[in-house]
Amino acid sequence: MSRSILWFRRDLRLDDHPALIAAAASGDVVPLFVVDPAFADAGPARLAFLAGCLRELHRATRNALVIRAGDPSAVVPALAAEIGVDTVFATEDFGPYGRRRDAAVSEALAAAHRRLELVGSPYAVTPGTVTRDNGQPYAVFTPFSRAWRAIGWDEPADGPRLRWAHGVDSDPLPEAPGVDAELPPGGERAAQDRLHAFLDTDLATYDVGRDRPDLDETSHLSPYLRWGCLHPRQILTHLGRSRAHDRFRAELAWREFYADVLFRQPRSAWWNLDDRMDAMEVDTGAPAKDRMASWSAGQTGFPIVDAGMRQLHATGWMHNRVRMVTASFLVKDLHLPWQWGARHFLAHLVDGDLASNNHGWQWVAGTGTDAAPYFRIFNPLTQSQRFDPEGDYIRRWVPELTGVGDDIHAPSAGKGPPLGYPAPMVEHATEREEALRRYARVTGRTTTPGTASSR
DNA sequence: TTTTGAGTTGTTCGA
DNA sequence: GTCGAACAACTCAAA
Numbered sequence: 001m002s003r004s005i006l007w008f009r010r011d012l013r014l015d016d017h018p019a020l021i022a023a024a025a026s027g028d029v030v031p032l033f034v035v036d037p038a039f040a041d042a043g044p045a046r047l048a049f050l051a052g053c054l055r056e057l058h059r060a061t062r063n064a065l066v067i068r069a070g071d072p073s074a075v076v077p078a079l080a081a082e083i084g085v086d087t088v089f090a091t092e093d094f095g096p097y098g099r100r101r102d103a104a105v106s107e108a109l110a111a112a113h114r115r116l117e118l119v120g121s122p123y124a125v126t127p128g129t130v131t132r133d134n135g136q137p138y139a140v141f142t143p144f145s146r147a148w149r150a151i152g153w154d155e156p157a158d159g160p161r162l163r164w165a166h167g168v169d170s171d172p173l174p175e176a177p178g179v180d181a182e183l184p185p186g187g188e189r190a191a192q193d194r195l196h197a198f199l200d201t202d203l204a205t206y207d208v209g210r211d212r213p214d215l216d217e218t219s220h221l222s223p224y225l226r227w228g229c230l231h232p233r234q235i236l237t238h239l240g241r242s243r244a245h246d247r248f249r250a251e252l253a254w255r256e257f258y259a260d261v262l263f264r265q266p267r268s269a270w271w272n273l274d275d276r277m278d279a280m281e282v283d284t285g286a287p288a289k290d291r292m293a294s295w296s297a298g299q300t301g302f303p304i305v306d307a308g309m310r311q312l313h314a315t316g317w318m319h320n321r322v323r324m325v326t327a328s329f330l331v332k333d334l335h336l337p338w339q340w341g342a343r344h345f346l347a348h349l350v351d352g353d354l355a356s357n358n359h360g361w362q363w364v365a366g367t368g369t370d371a372a373p374y375f376r377i378f379n380p381l382t383q384s385q386r387f388d389p390e391g392d393y394i395r396r397w398v399p400e401l402t403g404v405g406d407d408i409h410a411p412s413a414g415k416g417p418p419l420g421y422p423a424p425m426v427e428h429a430t431e432r433e434e435a436l437r438r439y440a441r442v443t444g445r446t447t448t449p450g451t452a453s454s455r
Numbered sequence: 456t457t458t459t460g461a462g463t464t465g466t467t468c469g470a
Numbered sequence: 471g472t473c474g475a476a477c478a479a480c481t482c483a484a485a
Contacts, residue, residue, distance in 0.1 A: 139481070143484095373477080376466080377465070
């Protein structure tokens, strides 16, 4: 009886798993997860969530999961040789690191006449396949999403009948690093539970509810998508034609769009997609580092910003609307490089994904695909009043402000800040003007919007 | 080939 | 308080 290895990476589930189906078709399956030293970049919250996912996967494979720690290009061929397996199946990875890693593993396996077989992808539509009529990639979201929907996707497939191979030596399951953050439960079963809870409740009003951090009606599926505990096909199959469903489908399309952009332009992970923006002045000296510290600690004196940063540290997650507000504040009010914010988010987010995170930051900074117009600068006060009208979100995460009433959105206005809460670290109107001046210098424009004197 | 309309998430000003 | 206009310039994609 022949056997093969199924190397799990960002596909930590057994249902709707094309690579697993392919592996099962060729005999017994050795389920493998490699604890790659490169994971050190992931940050403790994401690693703790991963550890939970692996415990669940171990259980789901009837304790057959093999853990090996080390560089995959050494570890995977070594295991294949050790147990006499010719083919290693895996889901294709489209990120810059994953592609390099898989090329190295493939080469090392080939040297011993073995092979890495890549089947399926973490996306409904494989990155690189949505193209314009002339074969070029789309550079703006809306036409991409139309073409993406037109291509379509398969229905989810059931998990295969298979026999797990037991008795292979394994390193211990990785320990979850100690984190203060309260994290969601990992694994495929938790992902399905969350999906069905969302489908039964908040999805119906997603188009309006999604913007309200106080109501918290987003899906919370991002960590599960990040590790493939859930495939987007498994969500899309439940979506119909309503406004709310369309809206949620569009959010999944954004994830696929950014994966496509990163696949085609791997450099855009950390470099401006629009290199004309390289001329943009950003602050990087010692005072900038102090401003960065206040931002990341949730001590800016802007309640909605501080609430978001503290939610991030307390839970490894931040509401999407607040991600935009905090990101805009870092870029437009503090004039720091978007890369600093992106790095911080990746270090703390349980759902941190290079493509979605960094291109989202580029969108805010106006350096990316589909960039926000230069004049779209979030006003932290307006955003707070509009999307957290009663201040409930702020009170939940900024305990110093629990007793503050109607002026919770700007508690220092007209008087001193409440005990233990800092005064605003900058004046928004001033920094908005400064941001507009810097953009004008790059683009050669002479006027700025929104001021009477400039008309 | 040329033209035309549109483009995630906003803010401010002035009527 | 509400509402429309203005805030650039460019790319993309369909007509």
